[in-house]
Amino acid sequence: MIRVRMAPSPTGFLHIGGVRTFLFNWLFARGREGGECLLRIENTDTGREVAESTEQIKRSLSWLGIDWDGEVRFQLDRMDECQQLARRLVDEGKAYEDEGAIRFRMPDDGETGWDDVVRGRIDFPNAQLEDVVLVRSDGRPTYNFASPVEDMLDGISHVIRGSDHVSNTPKQIQVLGALGAELPVYAHASDVLGTDGKKLSKRHGAQSVDELREQGYIPAAIVNFLARLGWAYDDKTEVFSREELVEHFSLERVSASPAVFDYQKLAWLNGVHLRNLPPEEYADRVSAYLRDQGAEWKEDLVRKAAPLVQEKIETLAEFQAYTRFLFEDVSPDPSLLDGGSPVLAEAEIALAGLEPFTADQIERVLRGLAERLELKPREAFQPLRIAVTGSKISPGLFESLELLGREETLRRLRAARGAAA
């Protein structure tokens, strides 16, 4: 029976490095027959608990598509069991009271070690292990007691966590041994570092799932990127769907060395996944994002505009810059219109009677016009683009005009002619 747990502490938003650890747990469990993945909130330090953070963690994981089995558990709910177990250890002489707290009696010589799935054999000299507090004087268990106890009670088979827990492991192994529990398999993944080589922190741009979401990254890309940070399937595959990740993930191929979070690669992957989306789903993503951001753009027009930029943007945040001209009037820079007037006037005439007003027809007419004026396509189209979209950069001209509609197109051509003159 495979059972793992994701164990955030409720001290704030979900950190991107933590998410990767959870993702490893989740991929591992979902890839095994009958594997289960629990969500446990490690809240034994009541003083540091931040209100709402549990809800925020659940929301972020759900948004990423990382789910869990059963109810969310809270470590403090096992307070009674922890106290009883600690009592028992005292009775057996394996722990002792110390000014109201209960401390574990660590062995003085020998070594404590384990075979880590990602790091290989690790041994600690027991002399290095201090007598850890199991239960505080106010009765609350500490992390180093509650965590292994709960792992035991829940039948956790694999403990997959960050390398910052390596030095806790020998202590927890000793506690588990004293309790007569079977040891789980341990796998300690490395840390995620910022671009400066330091552990990811507030200084490194986006560091929470919420921030990534605001910046226009989508779950498929984030999951793909995070999975590839410290893990590789082979020597060439970079793009994975969620299903492929579940199918191929293995702890044995997780790297022990720290990885740097590279926003450029994340952006590239985001573009790849955005382009891979079926048009309908892509439109869903775009409008959901705009709603999230509080942009009050007409939904049906957003959906129609979506296909025009699916090939062009890397993050959802770029959508508005490309399509703003469809939602608002434009004010083209007159200097950019210079010399374009003949094209503007001719286009206005040519498009005025065009029926039907579709991208295909618009293209046919405008290409013909460029030929008559003996202009290269780019020379003829750029003034039109600027006149109608107000920018040198836009989605395809013909599709853009179709969407804008004849009336508005002609109006803008006229306005531009006035401005250029």
Added chain:
RNA sequence: GCCCCCAUCGACUAGCGGCCCAGGUCGCCACCCUUUCAAGGUGGUAGCGCGGGUUCGAAUCCCGCUGGGGGCACCA
């Protein structure tokens, strides 16, 4: 200070003794395609931290050094 871990292009990585004068991807540069921007195509740039071993042979194994990370709480 003590303990533990890590070390291949700028970044993510493949490599588990000969297939590697090191492969893929992002980035960057050039060219092609092209209605702009992208996308796509082609080519290029760039790396085994250092020093000792072991071996016929080392990116791969061992030791040391250096560098980086983590931990040493009645935090998690």
